[in-house]
Amino acid sequence: MATFLVKTEPGEYSFAQLVQQKRCMWSGVSNNTALLHLRTMRKGDDVLVYHTGDERAVVGLARVAGAPYEDPQRPGLNAKGEPKFAVVDMTAVKAAKTPVPLMRIKDDAKFKNFALVTQGRLSVMPVEEPLAAVLREWAGL
DNA sequence: GCCAACGTTGGC
């Protein structure tokens, strides 16, 4: 079972909305690297949800509800003739007891090669297991 | 509001 981290601007879609809806289609990912990561998601994988903007913290946990699929709102093919945009369904698990601020992650040497720190604009990324466990512990998830 | 770090676009 893998763990991922996804970013969202809470003014557009927040973890609280996901909790309220219980399930959502995670869409709007356009960056190619992010899409590559999204396509590696599998049912049952964990997803740490991070709020950008004023919050800048890991705020909750979700779970991948099924295999990624083509974005029904944005049909279109890439150069290889594959669907260009992918989405994935996820369900809310629970909110972090203690949101984990970006500063705390940046300040810890363990995370110095973590994509959240090194690739500021990447919106979907895998979280390797030792680090995923640390984030879960810090967040109380 | 600024700007660094990318990604994308379009002229050549």
Place this chain on the structure above:
DNA sequence: GCCAACGTTGGC
């Protein structure tokens, strides 16, 4: 195919 210009993301 290169690269300058432009757009976007997201931290500060």
